[in-house]
Amino acid sequence: MSRDDAPVVVAARRTPIGTAGHGLAGCTAADLAAAVVADLTAGPESGLGSGPGSGPGAAPGSVPGDVPVREVVLGNCTGPGGDVARVAALQAGLPVTVPGLTVDRQCGSGLAAIVLAVAQLRGETGAVLAGGVESASTAPWRLWPPRGEEPAARYERAPFAPAEIGDPDMGPAADRIAGEHGIGREAQDAYAARSHARAVATQQAGGFAAELVPVAGLDRDERPRPGLTEQRLARLRPAFVAGGTVTAGNSCGINDGAAAVTLVDAGTHRRLGVPGLRVLATATAGVDPNRPGLGIVPAARQALDRAGRTLDEVDVVEFNEAFAGQVLACCAELELDPERVCREGGALALGHPWGASGAVLVVRLFAQLLRGGAGRTGLAAIAVGGGQGVALVVEAC
Structure with a gap:
């Protein structure tokens, strides 16, 4: 299939990202997803629905209501089970004829859902x-x-990989990756401080406003901290490994949130004439489960190669900033200047709502490439517990 026949992202929205137990604590996964x-x-400036803002020449994200929604596909990791996408679609008021699919690729679930939608729209018309x-x-x-005779036992997470292969938690794995790549505490704290500074500056300039859907009275991301310096971060103790370099300050938070995009087939996009992000390529890759944070590297390489x-x-x-040391290790392997990553702040500052984070990356690309005029081509990539990575390459069109 030619590049001109590739599906296109024509709208991208997310909730504010809340700190667990705070602003969005009363919202279920279905509540958050249904809001997005x-x-x-609904309406102009949204993904679907007719209104004064729709039609050729309209603002990014405006699509007439005659575009059928084929499906809702959502990633989720730790929700109640069942089919959260179907519940959210019905709760959002979509017709009962619109099916829903929930996928679980752990931290990569949100981006995996978008990859599935891209594949679906290569053979169908309409929107997903x-x-x-x-x-x-x-x-x-x-x-x-x-x-x-053993009683029921509570557990925090399902296995990422068989124990005999190695199934580390992400924190200790990040410490290991940082050590193997010679990335010290100071470099990690400096990267984390920069992420917060960039997110705070973007937030104060209103740079997130157009992509946010307020929920439960929350209209801004809770986690970015003004004035979080390297010196303040240096006071924190190692969080996962005695004598390690990964701390609560140079790691992401535990968060709530939802993000989604509207994808349409190429023919529908040409008919609509609205700005969008053409999906040039996607990739999903596997790596050693003992070094899961490196999944970004092969996924990004494969997606870029496929996109030419x-x-x-x-x-x-x-890139999803789960841990500063992990992102810096990926940059080292890709020979990528870390200054180029998450120029408006990433998950270290905004937070990491696991099942949503991959989709948040695409929302951020949409904001910067279409609304912010930051260029034409974008790359999103996320690492996954168990040793996987998901990546996507887009271009403004």
């Missing part, structure tokens, strides 16, 4: 709403059932 889906399907959601605040407690682009030709780079 409803926004993407895709993204992800996480409510750490309302995630249910999980229990292994009783075994013999080099990193030097990419204008905006959005």
Whole structure:
């Protein structure tokens, strides 16, 4: 299929990212996702729905209501189970004829959902709403059932990989990756401080406003901290490994939030004549489960190769900043200047609502490439527990 026949992102929205237990604590995963889906399907400046702002020459994201929604695809990691996408679609008021699919690729779920939507639209016409959601605040407690005389036991997460291969938590794995790449505490704290400074500056300039859907009275991201310096971060103790370099300050938070995009097939996009992001290529890759944070590297390389682009030709780079040391290690392997990553702040500052974070990256590309005029080509990539990575390359069109 030629590049001109590739699906196009024509709208991108997200909720504010809340700190677990705070502003969005009363919202379930379905509540958060439904808010974004409803926004993407109602009125001008949204993903679907007729109105004065729709039609050729309209603002990014305006699409007439005669474009059928084929499906809602959402990623989720720790929700209540079942099909959150279907519940959210119905809760948002979509017709009962619109199906929903929930996918789980752990931290990569939101971007994996978009990859699935891209594949679906290569053979269908219309629109697919895709993204992800996480409510750490309302995630249910999980229990292994009783075994013999042993009582039921609570656990924090499902396995990422078989224990005999290696199934580390992401924090200790990030410490290991940083050590193997010679990335010290000072470099990690400096990167984290820069992420917060960039996010605060963007927030204060109103740079996030157009992409946000207020929920439960929250209309701004909760986590970015003004004045968070390297000196303040240096006071924090190692969070995961004795004598390690990864701390709560140079790691992402535990967060709530949802993000989604509207994708349409190429023919529908040509008919509409609205600005968008053409999906040039996607990739999903596997790496050693003991070094899961490096999943960004092969996924980004594969996506760029399939798109016929080099990193030097990419204008905006959005990596999920789970840990400063992990992002810096990926940059080292890709020979990428870390200054180019998340120029308006990333997950270290904004937060990491696991199932939504991959979709947040695409929302950020949409904001910078179409609304911010930051260039034409963008790369989004995220690492996944268990040793996977997901990436996507887009160009403004």
